[in-house]
Amino acid sequence: MYTLRPALLTDHYELTMVSAALRDGTADRRCVFEVFSRRLPAGRRYGVVAGTARLVDLIREFRFDPADIEFLRRTGVVDEPGAEWLSRYRFTGEIDGYAEGELFFPGSPILTVSGSFAECVVLETLVLSVLNHDCAVAAAAARMVTAARGRALIEMGSRRAHEEAAVAAARAAYLAGFRFTSNLAAGQRYGIPTAGTAAHAFTLLHDDERAAFASQVATLGKDTTLLVDTYDISQGIRNAIEVAGPELRAVRIDSGDLAVIAQQSRQLLDSLGATETKIIVSGDLDEYAIAALAAEPVDMYGAGTAVVTGSGAPTAGLVYKLVEVEGRPVVKRSEQKATIGGRKVAVRRHKPTGTAIEEIVVPQGVPDHRPNDRLLQRSYVVDGEPVGLPTLDESREHLRQCLISIPWEGLKLSAGDPAIPVTVVPAE
Template sequence: MSVTLPNTPLYTDHYEYTMLEASLRDGTADRPCVFEVFGRRLPTGRRYGVVAGIERLAEAIQRFRFDEETLSGLVSRGVIKESTADWLADYRFSGDMDAYAEGELYFPGSPILTASGGFGECVLLETLVLSILNHDSAVAGAAARMVTAARGRPILEMGSRRTHEAAAIASSRAAYLAGFAATSNLEAGRRYGVPTSGTSAHAFTLLHSSEQAAFRAQVDTFGTDTTLLVDTYDISQGIRNAIAVAGTGLYAVRIDSGDLDVMATEARELLDELGATDTRIVVSGDLDEYAIAALAAAPADMYGAGTAVVIGSGAPTAQLVYKLVEVEGRPVAKRSEHKVTTGGRKTAVRRHKPTGTAIEEVVVSRGEPEPRPGDKRLQVPLFRSGEPQPLPTLDESRELLRRRLISIPWEGLKLSPGDPAVPVLMRENS
């Protein structure tokens, strides 16, 4: 569904305009440059990263436009001069951009995105690029680990109330990309087609004179194909009340508190005793990948995850940077003691065994890796001369990530800290 969103030229930092204005003044704004997005390291404890937000970024770059009100506001606040406003009046990104496909894995040093164009037009996009990719990749990386830990059991995303309202929508999308089954966020459903799901909270039970009255109201409205929240008072009695009202054909009960392993086991035993052998058990409540993994032996059928998803499960940013690596065909690089950048535009391929298992990622500066059987080139076109290129659907990107997670060595899926699942070999041509 088409959704009208605001323009984005102020989704940025003041210093982008400081650099633009100074470069316009000294004549360097149009120098051909190459910028790259990469991470020097993965978030602590992670063995892979997930590229997410590419489609959102492409759409946001197309909305990076200036109207008269925006330009006059920048001038009146002293951010830019009138001459710079004149330059920005017809701004549109007119360069080339290549990126790892959404749903692709990345590792330290992977050139996730490359922007080529004039210095001025590219530098203005730095904050927009990083704010989208850092957030969405952090959420998708955490969500992918949760999906792995769930071992095929569906996970519902329900973290909207634990983050900013705009971030909630992006988080729902990123979690679905990573393999979550559905979200509670209706705007994510409208905007991106993410399946939505939700029943009721404890407030609905407390509203009624009894738990049975609340359950009856819900079942009368939605039928037995619904999920009843059974932990408002006593869980065992809540399950008995749920089956008494809905019968043994009730779709599911949800437990949102207590020792979930013990509670799920006791709930399964009680449901079976009552004849509700097909009634599913949904567990939720501060679940992250470690808590989900700990529930592997519990008879839970579905999980609900919220806070940990939207904050990247302890890594709220993917720690990506946007750096200038080439000016007029000449490689440039930051060389400070603790932050070294390899200059020059990069080309990246991932190498695989004949079985399809990834063995290494080769990144070459100012050249092409020597081709070998099993190589997969990683960057795909995002913009050409400012024109957006066709992108896969969200479901196609979701399937790509599923395949990529299968392709890495099994050690790379462990939740424990360790080396990146695939080593990155950096090669610099002279």
């Protein structure tokens, strides 16, 4: 079994470019690459920056070991000078970008990678792999948090994703405001609260539903959640309260017309004296299904597939483009894929009340500062060394504040324009 190091999570052509640039003498030219999206996924009004701290950790480990070099030589991916250069690879440049949890829009320069051409270009695939995935999950999860209107959400999508993608998705969902994850690796790695009790298989294992509930309560106590829809939901609720008593913490419903069932379940629980027992619903929930349940007596939502797949937008559509060589702006002019040359600086402009009204992007310059402007970029890596990475909880709070700051129309789930416009100010 092979464990791939970050350096081989790279497309073939990154390394052939390095070999060619080493041969023609351009490998050491100082360059600036930027990450941005040309458009948001259909129906979205904002994107969410996520995965940057995770990316910095991977870049710190981005090394080609002897086995990697031998593979690249044997398969002809690189020539001898290229292999020798890769064997010594260490990223020594700078990385700046928007804070994790920041909102972004078409044209927002969310990450800037500076250094020699060779050391920056080999990072392209890794940068886009991490950010396209994590930003997509975080944006979908943020929409679900908004739709939940303060009710708690648990991320439970591990079984619908690649094993490592599941851990990254749990992190992105927590950043976006989910309260728990079912993924224990995410709990260990990132300190995210984990939750979970039992599946239908546990009920089916026992001779009857009451026996399954009794076993679970005997092990976990009354502060647990009983899954009541294996057979008949109403009878399942009665069995749950008979076994655990009215102090049972919660019941979970995973199927059916959740709006109708939630109402009926609340009425039944109250009639049985279990007025404090919570109702948790799950089962292919996305932001639209959650919004449709806003008026129903639901206390928590469990979301899986929609979260880890970006709720229909599994990639954020980010690109990694060269915008500057040796201080000179460079521009890609192809139709529909043009770029704006030069390193960018961006600020978010706000009303005195704190409502965001515009994002200003200036190539090769600094925006005129106005009251209530907020500079969007910060340093992540200086001279190859990580600096001042925020905690996950700090990034989570940053996103919460950002969502408060945008106009209310920007939080709508319906299709529409980006929450705020991005204005690119021509360089002087």
